Amino acid sequence: MKYRIVMIVIAFVCLIALSIISLVSGAVPISPTAILNWSIGAQPEALTETELTILMQLRLPRVLTACLVGGSLGIAGVGFQGLFRNPLADPYVIGASSGAGLGVALAVVLGLQATMLGLSGVAVSAALGSLLAVAIVFGIGSIGRSSSTLTLLLAGVAVSSMINAVASLLMYLNDNSVVVIMAWLMGSLSANGWNMVIATGIASCFSFGVMWAMSRPMDLFLLGDATSQSLGLDLFQFRILLVVGSTIATAAAVAAAGIIGFVGLIAPHIARRLIGPRHLWLLPMSACVGAAIMLIADVVARTIVAPAELPVGILTALLGCPFFLFLLLSGKDSREATP
Amino acid sequence: MPVLFVLTFVWKRLAGGNPVNQLTTDALSFSFSHRLILDRISMEMRAGEVVVLLGANGAGKTTLLRSLCRQLRPDSGSVAISERDIHLLTRRELAQNIAFMPQHENRQSELTVYEVVSLGRTPHCGWWTPFSKKDMRVIDESLQATGLADERERQVTQLSGGEWKRMMLARALAQDAPILLLDEPTAGLDLKYQFDVLDRIRRMAKERNLVVVVTLHDLNHAAMFGDRLALLAEQTLIAVGTAREVLTPSLIRRAFNFTVTIIDHPIYGTPFVVPMYPAE
Numbered sequence: 277m278k279y280r281i282v283m284i285v286i287a288f289v290c291l292i293a294l295s296i297i298s299l300v301s302g303a304v305p306i307s308p309t310a311i312l313n314w315s316i317g318a319q320p321e322a323l324t325e326t327e328l329t330i331l332m333q334l335r336l337p338r339v340l341t342a343c344l345v346g347g348s349l350g351i352a353g354v355g356f357q358g359l360f361r362n363p364l365a366d367p368y369v370i371g372a373s374s375g376a377g378l379g380v381a382l383a384v385v386l387g388l389q390a391t392m393l394g395l396s397g398v399a400v401s402a403a404l405g406s407l408l409a410v411a412i413v414f415g416i417g418s419i420g421r422s423s424s425t426l427t428l429l430l431a432g433v434a435v436s437s438m439i440n441a442v443a444s445l446l447m448y449l450n451d452n453s454v455v456v457i458m459a460w461l462m463g464s465l466s467a468n469g470w471n472m473v474i475a476t477g478i479a480s481c482f483s484f485g486v487m488w489a490m491s492r493p494m495d496l497f498l499l500g501d502a503t504s505q506s507l508g509l510d511l512f513q514f515r516i517l518l519v520v521g522s523t524i525a526t527a528a529a530v531a532a533a534g535i536i537g538f539v540g541l542i543a544p545h546i547a548r549r550l551i552g553p554r555h556l557w558l559l560p561m562s563a564c565v566g567a568a569i570m571l572i573a574d575v576v577a578r579t580i581v582a583p584a585e586l587p588v589g590i591l592t593a594l595l596g597c598p599f600f601l602f603l604l605l606s607g608k609d610s611r612e613a614t615p
Numbered sequence: 616m617p618v619l620f621v622l623t624f625v626w627k628r629l630a631g632g633n634p635v636n637q638l639t640t641d642a643l644s645f646s647f648s649h650r651l652i653l654d655r656i657s658m659e660m661r662a663g664e665v666v667v668l669l670g671a672n673g674a675g676k677t678t679l680l681r682s683l684c685r686q687l688r689p690d691s692g693s694v695a696i697s698e699r700d701i702h703l704l705t706r707r708e709l710a711q712n713i714a715f716m717p718q719h720e721n722r723q724s725e726l727t728v729y730e731v732v733s734l735g736r737t738p739h740c741g742w743w744t745p746f747s748k749k750d751m752r753v754i755d756e757s758l759q760a761t762g763l764a765d766e767r768e769r770q771v772t773q774l775s776g777g778e779w780k781r782m783m784l785a786r787a788l789a790q791d792a793p794i795l796l797l798d799e800p801t802a803g804l805d806l807k808y809q810f811d812v813l814d815r816i817r818r819m820a821k822e823r824n825l826v827v828v829v830t831l832h833d834l835n836h837a838a839m840f841g842d843r844l845a846l847l848a849e850q851t852l853i854a855v856g857t858a859r860e861v862l863t864p865s866l867i868r869r870a871f872n873f874t875v876t877i878i879d880h881p882i883y884g885t886p887f888v889v890p891m892y893p894a895e
Contacts, residue, residue, distance in 0.1 A: 489743060492734070492737060492743070499731070500720040502686060502715070502720065503721075503783075505706075506684060506710065507710050507738055508706050508711070508737055509737075554726065
C-alpha cells in the first residue's frame, strides 16, 4: 500500500519534470529558471512578451495535450486488455482506429471546413468515427444470447477490415488527398490549442472516473465469467461501461493527436511491472506512464530534426518498442509479486 | 382461518430478512440447443445438510448447479430461496445469498492469494467500499480454514492446481452466503486436502446452518460426507436419499453403466463402493 502510493508519487514527479523539459525545449529555448521566477511571481519581467506567447499559446497546450493523449491511451489500454483478458489488446482492437481513419478520410475528401466548439472538423470527425465504429462492433457483438468477449473481438476484426476497405476506397478515388489524410493519421500534437486541451481533458477525466470506479470489478473479471457472475457482477453492464470508458478515452486521444500506436499497448505492461496488477493502482500508473511516453516522444519529435518535426506517432513506436522489449526480456525470471 | 393465512403471509413479507432455510427447484428443465439435459427436476435442499450430486460425465451435474445460481436460464420451472424466486433478486442480492464455486476459472490474474480471496467480499462491499474490520476478519478466517494463511502474499500465478482450488474455496467461504454450491471441490486436491475440505464443508453446514450442494465423483466420499445423495441420470434424478438408499449396485449400474459391489465400511459403517474391475 505505502509502496504503491510512493510509486504513484514518484511517477507524478517524473511527469512534472518531463513536462518542464518539454516546456523549455524547442526552436526558441526558454530558461527553466526564468519560467520558475515568472510563475512564482518573483520576477514578472523574467520572460519577454514573445516567450510568454510561445509558452502559453503553443507549448503549454501542447504539453498538456501530450499528457492527456498518453494518459487516455494508457487507461484505454488497461481497459481493453482487461475486457479481453488478453495482454495483446490495445485501444484500437475493436475498431477505434479504422473508424477514425474513415472519419478523417470523409472529412478531408468532403472538404469539411466547419469547426465545432472551436475544434477542427477533421478532429471531431475522427472522434465520431471511432465512437461509431466501436458502437457498431459492440452492437454486433451483443446480438444473440451468448455475448461473449470472443464474439466481440472477432466482430471488431471483421468490422475494422470493412471500414478500412471503405477508407482505402475513398483514398483511392481521391488520390490528391491521400497525403493529407495520412499525415493527419500519423499523428501530431502541433495544431492543438486550448479548446482541444479542454475537450480532451473533460473526456479523459470522465473515462478515468468511470474506469477507476470499476477497478474492483476489473480485478474480478480477470478470473472468468462464471466467477465474476457468481460474485454479483452483471457482465453486460460491466462490459458496456468498460467499453464506453475506454472508447471515449481513445476517441479523445485520436481527435487530439491522430492514431498514436504502441502507447496503449505498452503503457499498461510497464505500469504492471512497476506497481502490480491491481486496477486500483494500475489505472493511474498506466495513465502516468502513457503520458510520460508521449511527452518524451514529442520532445524528440520536435527537436531531432528542428526546426521541422516528425509525426509523433512514428516516434512512439520507434522509441517505445526497444524499451518494451528490454523490459520484457530483463523481467523474465523476476516475476515475483511486487512487495 | 383465511384471516390467519393472510396475516401470516403479510407478516412473512414484512419480516423479509427471515433466515434462508431452503433452496428448492420446481420442475426445472434445461436444454442446450434442443438437446434436453435436465427434465423437470424438483428437489428441496434444506439448511444444515450437505446434498451430494452424483452422476456420470455429462449427466448434467454442473448444468444443474449453474441453473441453481442463475448462471443458466432454465427453459421452464423455477428455483427459489426460501420460497423467493431467484429471478426476482438483483445480481448482488443473489451473490449475497448464493456462493458458487466453478470447476475451473481463468488463471490470468496476477494478484496475490489474499487479494483474490478478498474479492469474495464484493457482494457485500460493492464496487468501491473499502473493507471493514468484519470483512478482513472473514477473509482471514477463510484463509485459515483452507490452510492458505501462510500463502497469503504469494502471487496466484505460482499456485498449483490444488492450491488454486483451495483458494477458490476460500473465496467462496469469504462470500459468507447461506447457500454454498461447489462444483467438484475435491478435484485436483491431494489426499489430505480432499478430506480436509469435505470435513470443513460438512462442519460448516452444521455450525452455520448452510444449504450445501456439492458435486463429487468419488462415491465413497459422497457416502461419508453427504447427508443426502442425489443421483442424476437419464436427464432426471433417478434417486434421492441417504447413502444406503442411493448407493445400490442396480442404481449405480443404471447411472454409470458399471458394476460395483457394496460392502460396509470397516470403520465408519457407511456403505462402501467397490468397483468390479475388470468387468466380467
